[in-house]
Amino acid sequence: MNLIKNRKVGFIGAGNMGQAIMKALVDTQTVAPGNLYATNRSPGKLKKVEEQFGVKPLSTNEDLVDTCDIIVLAVKPQDLAGVLEPIASSFHDGHLVISLAAGFSLKSLQRLLPSVKGLARAMPNTPATIQKAVVGYCLADNAETYQASVEEFLQPLGLVVPTEEGETFEALTVSCGSGTGFVLELMQYWQEWIEEHGFDPATARKMVVQTFLGAAALADKSESTSLVELQDRVVSKKGVTAAGLQSMRELELERGLRYSFEKAAIRDQEIERGTARQ
Numbered sequence: 001m002n003l004i005k006n007r008k009v010g011f012i013g014a015g016n017m018g019q020a021i022m023k024a025l026v027d028t029q030t031v032a033p034g035n036l037y038a039t040n041r042s043p044g045k046l047k048k049v050e051e052q053f054g055v056k057p058l059s060t061n062e063d064l065v066d067t068c069d070i071i072v073l074a075v076k077p078q079d080l081a082g083v084l085e086p087i088a089s090s091f092h093d094g095h096l097v098i099s100l101a102a103g104f105s106l107k108s109l110q111r112l113l114p115s116v117k118g119l120a121r122a123m124p125n126t127p128a129t130i131q132k133a134v135v136g137y138c139l140a141d142n143a144e145t146y147q148a149s150v151e152e153f154l155q156p157l158g159l160v161v162p163t164e165e166g167e168t169f170e171a172l173t174v175s176c177g178s179g180t181g182f183v184l185e186l187m188q189y190w191q192e193w194i195e196e197h198g199f200d201p202a203t204a205r206k207m208v209v210q211t212f213l214g215a216a217a218l219a220d221k222s223e224s225t226s227l228v229e230l231q232d233r234v235v236s237k238k239g240v241t242a243a244g245l246q247s248m249r250e251l252e253l254e255r256g257l258r259y260s261f262e263k264a265a266i267r268d269q270e271i272e273r274g275t276a277r278q
């Protein structure tokens with residue numbers, strides 16, 4: 001599409017997620033070399049991104065907004081209002097602003113940046129660091145014309161999912177953002193059980209990882225087959241897998257997981273209300 005290849009992209013914040021996105025943009029040549037800029041509170045990370053990805057360091061956030069067309073807000077949510085308030089007047093309606101801040105609503109962003117029409121919120125999960133993220137995004141009202149640019153920007157991170165702010169954005173945050181943590185929790189149970197049955201930790205870890213990767217890759221390769229059908233293929237009546245699955249269902253594993261998802265969603269709402277009050 002090349003909508004952003006020759007645009008100047010600036011990151012306010014060169015921490016973990018900022019760096020993951022810079023790396024993805026550079027590796028996939030989505031943005032032309034020399035068109036990436038960043039600021040950061042402490043200087044060490046700026047030096048690192050300059051050396052590793054050729055990102056040009058700028059000394060103030062105001063300079064960055066003056067220099068760039070696309071501004072990525074990659075500071076912690078609790079720092080965001082303090083970062084934007086003093087530089088709000090530097091933004092104009094030609095800017096596209098993409099906020100990564102969890103729990104910071106588009107309404108709060110609009111209040112802070114009233115002159116910006118191109119406002120988007122994106123929620124990548126940590127596999128973004130290896131370009132295997134699920135990244136959801138939503139656009140502010142009347143920002144539809146920026147949709148293609150936002151998608152092109154996020155594409156290098158992994159699977160891009162458009163959502164609406166509210167229930168679907170929250171569901172994505174919980175199931176994919178927190179979901180990465182939930183899956184890693186399950187993997188730990190797997191590993192512990194394997195170790196208890198005679199395998200050394202390194203081998204047990206590899207076995208778990210490959211089992212999860214294998215199941216996911218199988219599902220990925222068989223897109224037209226439902227997950228239930230795929231599962232049926234590994235379950236023979238009265239067999240080993242069937243016995244295990246029956247216990248999982250008797251123990252209501254699904255109910256436990258749903259309960260955890262709902263708890264996480266409630267926490268997400270609390271955080272969103274808290275940042276909106278700032």
Ligand SMILES: NC(=O)c1ccc[n+]([C@@H]2O[C@H](COP(=O)([O-])OP(=O)(O)OC[C@H]3O[C@@H](n4cnc5c(N)ncnc54)[C@H](OP(=O)(O)O)[C@@H]3O)[C@@H](O)[C@H]2O)c1
Nearest residue numbers: 013014015016017040041042074075076077100101102126
């Ligand atoms: N990490 C994830 O998996 C993930 C997933 C989804 C969304 N997010 C969102 O992404 C955002 C960044 O998260 P992160 O994990 O990358 O945090 P992080 O590693 O702490 O990065 C934030 C960076 O912002 C810098 N910073 C703070 N104040 C600044 C200022 N006034 N001007 C310029 N830079 C400033 C910090 O500088 P210092 O060097 O001084 O600390 C730090 O390097 C957050 O809003 C978070 O909600 C993260």
